[in-house]
Amino acid sequence: EGANGALEFDPADPAVKENRAVKKAVDRILKLKKASLDSVVSGQGVPQSTYLAYIKSEMDGEGACLELPMTILILVSFAILAANLIRQDQIYAAEEAVGFDISENANFAWAHAFGHKGLQDTNSIADFWSWIRLGFLPLILQPSWSYSEAMPPAMGSEATYGTAYVSRNLPSSWLFKDYIKPAPVRNDYLRYLKVVGGFRLRQTIVQGKEEKCAFPPSIDRSKLQAWLGKPCVPSMLAALTPQITDSMEFDGMVRKQCLFPDLESLDDMKKVLLEMEDGCNEASAQGCIWCKEQTPRQPWIDEQTLRVTINFVTYNAQYGLYTYNSINFIFNRGGHIYKFGNFMSAFADPFPRPLGDMITTFIAGALWIGCLLHVLYCETKDVVKVIRSAKSQCLKALRDDNLGVWNMIDWISIVIGLTAVFFWIRSRLLVEPVNLLLLDMVQKSLNPPSREEYEAAAIVFHNAVGDMVLGWKDFNIVIVIYPMIIMLRLFKSFAAQPRLAIVTKTLESAAPDLMHFFLVFGFVFLCFVVNSILFFGQDLEDFSNFPRSLDACFQAMFSNDRDWDGMKEIGFMKAAVFFWAFSLIMVMILLNMLLAIIMDAYAGEKEKASNAETLMQQISSMIRRRRQFKKGERVRLNDVWNIFAAEFKGDEKAMLESDRMITPEYLVSSVPRMPFKQAHRTLVNSLQREQNIKMGHPTEQDTKEAIKVGMEALEIRSDQVRDDVEFMAETFDYFDRFQAPGDKVHDFYFGAEGQTPDDASESWIATSVTQISEELSALLDNGLLSIGRSQDEFEVEQTQLHL
DSSP states (O other): OOTTSOOOOOTTOHHHHHOHHHHHHHHHHHHHHHTTHHHHHHHTOEEHHHHHHHHHHHHHHHHHHHHHHHHHHHHHHHHHHHHHHHOHHHHHHHHHHHHHHHHHHOOEEEETTEEEEOGGGOOSHHHHHHIIIIIIHHHHOOOSOOOOOOOOGGGOOOTTTTSOOOGGGSOSOBOOTTOSSOBSOTTEETTTEEEEEEEEEEEEEOOOBGGGOOOOTTSOHHHHHHHHOSOBOOOOTTSSOOOGGGGSOOTTOEEEEEEOTTTSOHHHHHHHHHHHHHTTSSOSSOOOHHHHHSSSOOOSSOTTEEEEEEEEEEEETTTTEEEEEEEEEEEOTTSOEEEEEEEEEEESSSSOSSHHHHHHHHHHHHHHHHHHHHHHHHHHHHHHHHHHHOSSOHHHHHHHHSOSHHHHHHHHHHHHHHHHHHHHHHHHHHHHHHHHHHHHHHHHHHSOOOHHHHHHHHHHHHHHHHHHHHHHHHHHHHHHHHHHHHHHHHHHHHTTSTTTTHHHHHHHHHHHHHHHHHHHHHHHHHHHHHHHHHHHTTTOGGGSSHHHHHHHHHHHHHOSOOOHHHHHHTOHHHHHHHHHHHIIIIIIIIIHHHHHHHHHHHHHHHHHGGGSOOHHHHHHHHHHHHHHHHHTSOOOHHHHHHHHHHHTTTOHHHHHHOOOEEOHHHHHHHSTTOOHHHHHHHHHHHHHHHHHHHHOOOOHHHHHHHHHHHHHHHHHHHHHHHHHHHHHHHHHHHHHHOOOTTOHHHHHHHOOTTOOHHHHHHHHHHHHHHHHHHHHHHHHHHHHHHHHHHHHHHHHHHHHHTO
């Protein structure tokens, strides 16, 4: 007997399992109990809280499923819009060409027609001046058309031998068809680029101070300072290989010098570079203004120099693209010079020029903005609804009802989307002044003014282009984040479909085990990271500090991209022991344990969803509901919800807490045009949902118990079969040996005195039928009385269950 006085039956009870008749009776009663949901709905009704919870879950699931096409549309439209606006292929083509040309062709250390050193061979201050004067500047400003080199005498006769062909006598420029000016035109670079505003050389320095020197504390500082003979200029910049972001800071730069091809010849600019190198002590052009201002005069680069940057702007008319080119030299305080280029671009026109691309861009942009505003409207509507339904403490109501994980993802997607729009508008506002300044620089290039006026305009132009490309970089960073948020919104939509929700459910199910696993994994991994720093840090840059070592060890778990040659140089056994231990513990053991945890959870969630609707079935069900609604065969669940919401004046919390009993008749009378069949079905489904929630999905332990019960039942049946077989064997043996005339059994099979076997069988059958009839009559009477009592008790139990 249960706690509420109702009869309860346990199919696993040995007393039930051992008696087949009792077991069949219990199974039948349990089946009747399950089938009684219809009778409960018809007789008692369903609590309003249970019914509305079912309606709300169905509405939420259908709404989330309908969000899937919306989310996919957001993703596709954003992808098309971003690809057409950013046009990364064109940016890459322009920037890669400049970077490759400067890295490969800006050469010095010339011997005949070949420069033996390039940008990455600039390892001293003298190399820097050689590179910029002999390699970089002549490469960018090619004053004449280039021709192929002559063949060395050692290679045999030249093809031009015996002819009047001499390259120095060939034309220095060519006026091609449809050209206004002969090529190369002044300021042309790489045939399709145009240098605008000349070159800016700037640097950052560290002021030298004796107090910055680090000496042993036990030794007299003044004596060591006298021995050192100069102040110290420490800096942590580029202690390790610098990042691109280290070249994007232009504040605080000093010792500025400009070179203008529109005003100066290539030779004049080379002389200015010589002045900068020797501090205006020997060269006579007097073009380095900073050097002349120093007393005593000194070279432009000295030991205070931390970073030198050479900036120039190019405009690619083929793509309509500005590129801010920055060649950087960072002098770290270990004595090494890091050299690298940073190229940042932005388009002069926000939209692609081909009509087809423009139409696609406008359509994608309109769809994306429309979807973004729709999501904003829906979320705002929900917030207003929660605030209106809250009797007090609106913030608490918002926190409880509108700050779920999925709502937060929606709001984050809205914020990031609107932020992307803001940064795009900001980037375009930065482009328009540059377009106007470009026209001014073109006029000054065609009609050069004084150097002072030109330099002022060029500095303004360079600063504007720098702000523009940095603004474009900010826009790119924002839109990089947005697809990740859309990915989370996709998971929200997937959660409404059990088959699609397996991934998120797997992570949710495995979360406790993963939390404990990653606690162990993190500390073990941390030990290896610290060990790698101690082993390899002073010899290999990848392990020289904690962030780099963390990254290197993480990559070592998933790839073979490791500097084994470098590591074994510090000690073969040390490197081998470290990576053997790392591979065995981190990769072979812990990572496989991680996979085992996830796969175990995945198997469980897949089993739960094995009988769930597929996506196509769910879509078909939604289409069927829509058709039935149009035919008047059903009402929408939203209409049912709205009826209750109007009754409770929008107080959702009160609606879901009410225990008022809802019957099909009540729904039919309260909800306009609601068929009785739909009312009854939804009430039964709500009870079934509540029952499923209470029962839950069988755990592994439940499965083991079920298997145990099944095995015990099988054992009982096997024992019964064995007993029956033994009885049959004994019976056969008995009749094989039995011969006793006058015995009923003997007479039945072999006949009695004065009777044939057939007569004896007929007499026995008649007697047996009479006896069986009497027993069945008594058994039927007792059974009917027992069933009547059981039915009465069952009805009492159901009545008490719904009180």
